[in-house]
Amino acid sequence: MTPPPGSLLTAENLYKAYGPTNALDGAGFSIHPGEVVAIMGPSGSGKSTLLHCLAGIVTPDSGTITYDGRVLSSMSDTERSALRRSEFGFVFQFGQLVPELTCVENVALPLRLNGTPRKEAERTALSWMQRLEVDDLRGKRPGEVSGGQGQRVAIARALVTGPRVVFADEPTGALDSLNGERVMELLTEAARSTNAAVVLVTHEARVAAYSDREIVVRDGKSRDMERAV
Amino acid sequence: MSIGHTLLGLLESGPRHGYDLKRAFDEKFGHDRPLHYGQVYSTMSRLLKNGLVEVDGIEAGGGPERKRYAITEAGITDVERWLATPERPELYLQSTLYTKVVLALLTHRDAADLLDTQRSEHLRTMRALTDRKRKGDLADQLICDHALFHLEADLRWLELTAARLDKLREAVAR
Numbered sequence A: 001m002t003p004p005p006g007s008l009l010t011a012e013n014l015y016k017a018y019g020p021t022n023a024l025d026g027a028g029f030s031i032h033p034g035e036v037v038a039i040m041g042p043s044g045s046g047k048s049t050l051l052h053c054l055a056g057i058v059t060p061d062s063g064t065i066t067y068d069g070r071v072l073s074s075m076s077d078t079e080r081s082a083l084r085r086s087e088f089g090f091v092f093q094f095g096q097l098v099p100e101l102t103c104v105e106n107v108a109l110p111l112r113l114n115g116t117p118r119k120e121a122e123r124t125a126l127s128w129m130q131r132l133e134v135d136d137l138r139g140k141r142p143g144e145v146s147g148g149q150g151q152r153v154a155i156a157r158a159l160v161t162g163p164r165v166v167f168a169d170e171p172t173g174a175l176d177s178l179n180g181e182r183v184m185e186l187l188t189e190a191a192r193s194t195n196a197a198v199v200l201v202t203h204e205a206r207v208a209a210y211s212d213r214e215i216v217v218r219d220g221k222s223r224d225m226e227r228a229v
Numbered sequence B: 001m002s003i004g005h006t007l008l009g010l011l012e013s014g015p016r017h018g019y020d021l022k023r024a025f026d027e028k029f030g031h032d033r034p035l036h037y038g039q040v041y042s043t044m045s046r047l048l049k050n051g052l053v054e055v056d057g058i059e060a061g062g063g064p065e066r067k068r069y070a071i072t073e074a075g076i077t078d079v080e081r082w083l084a085t086p087e088r089p090e091l092y093l094q095s096t097l098y099t100k101v102v103l104a105l106l107t108h109r110d111a112a113d114l115l116d117t118q119r120s121e122h123l124r125t126m127r128a129l130t131d132r133k134r135k136g137d138l139a140d141q142l143i144c145d146h147a148l149f150h151l152e153a154d155l156r157w158l159e160l161t162a163a164r165l166d167k168l169r170e171a172v173a174r
């Protein structure tokens, strides 16, 4: 099987078992550059496992994941983590900022890890914080900002390296609806402006409404609703 | 929506011509469904008959839309009473979706598929509303949010029903 033409990231026939649990049972996925795809489905259906496999964080038992023409499983661990650092960005529900660092240091961190000098890294970080309307928080530590503010800082951090894919697992899960929507607006706007693809796990329909299309995961199997009709 | 009460309410700030009333209504409330002149005319003649408005002047060349209407004391009381009376919460107990799910189960068709397809259709509408909200002003945002929350409620019901299909299948088979 070959990935659909023009797709950036594709998964086919993914299986992943945790003991007796089949977290993924033949799931598939594909996303184009600049596309926002929502992964929906009930709790425990395998959404996060699918996202972790796509991002190269979890290795599936079988199945193929292709990113930009390269098969993830044929890469070395070093290559995979380099890919994660430079091409992927991550936003999770919470607990992703380093508490000891200031917000601007947190946002600059991925650039620092890639070897960018501090000054330059923090300058880029600050411009992303401006876009997400949190530059006034630059000197604060994550413990001193609200959940919604922290989530915007996390999005700035996910975008700071200019990733081609942003993985977001329930990015608004801990926010009220007004803040959640603002976060989704900023995330999708920023992603569109850089042509980054967004893989968005959510069980909230109003959050999924910011996507271009959705796939539904149930019992480890995926259903691409666009291709189904 | 009660068009009569809405037009009355618009008249409270001062007399207006029929065409002006239509324009004010469309601008503020008629985003998707502008009023027809015929609706304005029939509504105003009813309000006139009931003494809730009076004709305050007629422009030259006068069709019905050229009449200028003013609200009466009785009209103001009527608006007041309408605003103070809560709307009856809609119950949606006669849900077509529920009927379809039960029928699908009864006839051994794929009910999960039906629910997935419905979710997809709801999401499509929600995307359009979200898009309009993003581009619109505050009025657009509030109107779209109202619709979005209702669609979301449907979707939550769809999820819950999807999770209970096996139980429902047993219940329906009895």
Ligand SMILES: Nc1ncnc2c1ncn2[C@@H]1O[C@H](COP(=O)(O)OP(=O)(O)OP(=O)(O)O)[C@@H](O)[C@H]1O
Pocket (backbone or CB within 6 Å): A018, A021, A022, A023, A041, A042, A043, A044, A045, A046, A047, A048, A049, A050, A203
């Ligand atoms: N590291 C793990 N060890 C053991 N079991 C796991 C692990 N990760 C996931 N599972 C199991 O795999 C299944 C799928 O989990 P997953 O986290 O992907 O679900 P999800 O769809 O993201 O759910 P939620 O909406 O609750 O986040 C679940 O039954 C879960 O218990």
Ligand SMILES: [Mg+2]
Pocket (backbone or CB within 6 Å): A047, A048, A049, A169
């Ligand atoms: Mg999860």
